[in-house]
Amino acid sequence: MVLQKNVLFSGTIEENLRWGDENATMEEIRKAADYAQADKFVTTFTNGYQTDLGQGGSNVSGGQKQRLCIARALLKHPKILILDDSTSAVDTATEAMIRKAFAEELPGTTKIIIAQRIGSVRDADQIVVMDNGRVTGIGTHAQLLANNTEYQEIYYSQTDRKEA
Numbered sequence: 001m002v003l004q005k006n007v008l009f010s011g012t013i014e015e016n017l018r019w020g021d022e023n024a025t026m027e028e029i030r031k032a033a034d035y036a037q038a039d040k041f042v043t044t045f046t047n048g049y050q051t052d053l054g055q056g057g058s059n060v061s062g063g064q065k066q067r068l069c070i071a072r073a074l075l076k077h078p079k080i081l082i083l084d085d086s087t088s089a090v091d092t093a094t095e096a097m098i099r100k101a102f103a104e105e106l107p108g109t110t111k112i113i114i115a116q117r118i119g120s121v122r123d124a125d126q127i128v129v130m131d132n133g134r135v136t137g138i139g140t141h142a143q144l145l146a147n148n149t150e151y152q153e154i155y156y157s158q159t160d161r162k163e164a
Contacts, residue, residue, distance in 0.1 A: 002066070002070050002083050004086060004089075006065065006086075007056065008056055008060075008065055008068060010055055012051060012053065013053060013068065014026075014029060017029050017068065017071055017072050018075075020032070024075050026049070028075065032072075032074040033067075036067045036071035036101075037067050037090070037094050037098050037101075038064065038067035038070070041064055063089040063090040066087060066090060067090065070086060080109070080110045080111075080112065081109050081111050081112070083112070083114065085114055085116065087120065092117070099120070099123070116154075118154060118155050118158050125140070126140070127140065127144055127151075129144060129150050129151045136148060136149075136150045136151075
């Protein structure tokens with residue numbers, strides 16, 4: 001499970017990622033970080049994966065924390081991956097690359113994505129729309145856009161377009 005606000009521990013980036021799999025090779029760690037769009041920023045640090053994160057990851061941004069936590073979860077090789085607004089602090093282009101990596105590299109993993117951005121769930125097999133704790137619709141993006149008022153309102157508030 002990757003939450004919107006996850007915890008990073010004092011220690012290095014590598015040590016934090018090893019919480020996902022203490023026996024992971026460095027190649028596996030970099031691969032997970034690459035899928036999570038973290039490898040590029042980690043390698044810009046002078047000490048790379050040996051960079052000390054400080055208390056709670058105080059020296060990385062919110063989006064960087066989220067990407068490191070996604071990488072840590074990927075190292076567990078989960079059958080089910082729950083992402084609870086876990087890309088809210090990353091830009092939409094980075095989020096799209098993470099979703100693409102999930103689709104290509106984790107085809108057998110069930111992904112449950114809790115999100116407020118339509119773009120985060122648009123390609124899902126099934127989308128569940130909730131309003132004040134109650135389900136107001138279940139379907140694909142196209143089905144919900146055609147038949148669900150709540151989904152339409154969210155979609156139109158997030159896009160300039162008035163059609164799908």
